Amino acid sequence: MSGALTRFLDGDVWHCFKRSPLAMASALVAFICVFCAAFAGLVAPHNPTDLASLELADALVPPAWLPEGQAKYLLGTDAQGRDILSALMYGTRISLLVGMASVLVSMVVGVGLGLVAGFVGGRTDAFIMRVCDVMLSFPAILVALLVDGVGRALFPTAHDTLAFVVLIVAISLTGWVQYARTVRGSTLVERNKEYVLAARVIGVTPLRIMRRHVLPNVLGPVTVLATIQVASAILIEATLSFLGVGMPVTSPSLGTLIRVGNDFLLSGEWWITIFPGAVLVMIALSVNLLGDWLRDALNPRLR
Amino acid sequence: MSALREATPMTALVEVRNLAKTFDVSAPWLNRVIERRPRQWVHAVDGVSFNIERGTTLALVGESGCGKSTVARLLVGLHKPTAGEVRFDGQGIAHTLAGPQALALRRRMQMIFQDPYASLNPRWKVRDIVGEPLSEHRLVRDESELKDRVVELLRSVGLVAADMDKFAHQFSGGQRQRVSIARALATQPEFLVCDEPTSALDVSVQAQVLNIMKELQRSRGLTYLFISHNLAVVRHVSDRVGVMYLGCLVELADKATLFAQPRHPYTRMLLDAIPDIAMSGRSRTPVQGEVPNPLSPPTGCSFHPRCPHANERCRQERPALLEIQGVRVACHAVQEGRL
């Protein structure tokens, strides 16, 4: 492990990172968001999920730097007296969890199917690729809406955790296609390389060849894809929540917060919706920039 | 008069009979339907027969598209033949490789590839690369035994034990090829197929690798099938030489005879094409034309467009590989005594 770490720190990727202020800034922003989200319980000044601690009298307080603001509520409060800053942290946690979980599911399914398609070839390959083509012709949001609707219809009473799972399924249902195609392309290239042929001549079973030889060599582009897809997964989740079919108000994600705050926008309490929106943009942007930088850093020709 | 007879089969280590492999290179179905294109096939190997005796080296030479690499892959079971069969130690390999004895057969034959940069997994350490056949065939009991055998194998090809923990990219081309050889020897095979093992290497490195291979053959009694396009290298390593052109064997003879007295016009052309380092000023007939497109090979004898001795029969009828004075040649001109 330490050998791998020293190799990484000596390597070109880390060196590129140190020299790119944009990469370092995005990484910092992303890190702060993830940190706050992960340790929201410790970092947040208030606990918005604890209904007992809310004070209705403190509802709709503007941000601290405005004349009517209070230092206690740095970014103001919403209609129920929930501190916006704390709600942001808890909301970010939900958004990030959904985003990363759906990317993980997409990755496992997509990489697996891509490997099989590329390695086995023939009709299996053709079939999987046609499924990909079909999946791509559906807009992600519509598929997510469909799955969500079906989920609610099937389980009308169960909420929160089920909403979570349904959301992940909805997003990953269209997300895996990218991985499958990328990995299939790389597998087709690696499959004909002589080290794979050598393994076949030795007598290694196809499954083991796929897992031990081909997989480590096709994961490069997958890392970049996963990073960028986290951002888009978060955005899709936010859209769904904004439309009302995502996370419920009891455990709101950033999208839910935006929706809830939207009603107050025109009556002057802009902070309830603007701050969640700003954080959403910040996360998506920093993760995207990081992903872009990673793609260039891993491409030896651009260095 | 030349004595013409079909060669009688012998019980050699490797016997190849009428081996053929055709690849389907047609356009995808949809394109074919829309553009009304016919199906296309490439007859990469078109009826090849030869034997390899134990402990000897048979070299297959030819230019691009002649099918020698495909023959190599057919012999180790990487491709399934379209026709014909390969027999190893008396048994057909196609049947064995599909059954439970496959692993046992694979232990006895291994392959070395051309590209030293692609033949080793870039993410694996040398220890794992060389140790994989050992663990796959369960030839070692535990980690320490594996380590000992790997060190032994590395030493036998001129590398050191410390190289075990390095990655492929930390080695030069010649050293990687040695790692490939070490890996191929791990299961103590009897038969080694070498697909242009030194073509990608510098001359001085090539010398090292060729010397190692010869030494290993001597000490372990290995049998080699050596594929190459470099006749000088072939001359150095082989006992018998087969010349291939567009999927067919055109001449098969022992080394001394082939180089001293080449019979087939293509063999003569190849020998003439070799640049003359010693500049002995020997007369050279100028070379004509290029290897034709394998998708539309010439009719009759596939060499006839470039052959200075082609006649009408050559354009119509494909010559069979017949034995003349101990040499197998597929040429009407030679068989008719015109050459």
Next chain:
Amino acid sequence: MTQALLEVKNLRVEFPSRHGTVLALDDISFSIQPGEILGVVGESGAGKSLTGAAIIGLLDPPGRVAAGEIRFEGRRIDNLSYEEMRKLRGRHIGAIFQDPLTSLNPLYTVGRQLTETIRTHLPLSAAQARERAIALLQETGISAAAQRFDQYPHQFSGGMRQRVVIALALAANPKLIVADEPTTALDVSVQAQIISLLKRLCKEHGAAVMLITHDMGVIAETCDRVAVMYAGRVAEIGPVQAMIHAPAHPYTVGLMGAIPAMNEDRESLLQIDGAMPRLNAIPSGCAFNPRCPHVMPRCRNERPELLGAGPTRAACWLHDASGAT
């Protein structure tokens, strides 16, 4: 004495990188006379392609000429601007690269690429350029040149494409052609054709050639003089006959011995143990000293210059007239 067409003096090419500066070419000196064919031979990593690239002015950044000079017809060319170098290239210095597939633009017909090159450098009308292009194609042995003029590169075979590339290089009648491994990607029988074509055409057009290759056989057939490169330095330079039959530098001796010969059977090939050092780990003194069978204490400390050794000049202390060790 005629002025040398190309003169390279103490050329140093380096590649600055974050690991430090790597010296890829270290004090190279040689010259090419008008109409002469000079071979530059060496193994991978020796720096022969880099030398060609430096001369044509196509060094990949961050590589750059750190010291020394390159003079073409007496005029310095290593410090020219991109635009001036561009005018020089094609008109006075032609180039032939290894892979004929990527040397030609697949989207334009062969004829168009030829006429474009001709008209860039020579003041000819379109019709005159076309005539000249067809004449060039015929000269390079492409039959039915007028029809093939309008074909695309993918309709040619490998050997044919290389002939087109040769025609392109000769289009503007350059005085020097830099050919970097022109036959390595071709089949053996085609190699022989292309080599003899190159030799004949260059003699006919009066062009000098710098032939870069790792194949000693090609050198033997084509060149008048040859320079052997090792680890970014010139190990030996001299007439080709002398180099092959009486090499002076131990590396050249080893190189000749390692080549399997067509006319004799040997039990094992002469091998030079070890490998060419990586450019960032070149030994002090003579770069070949760790592998040299005749190494002396002096070799480990002092780097030898090209010393006279009979008909050739070798960078080896064995040939130091003073006999110091």
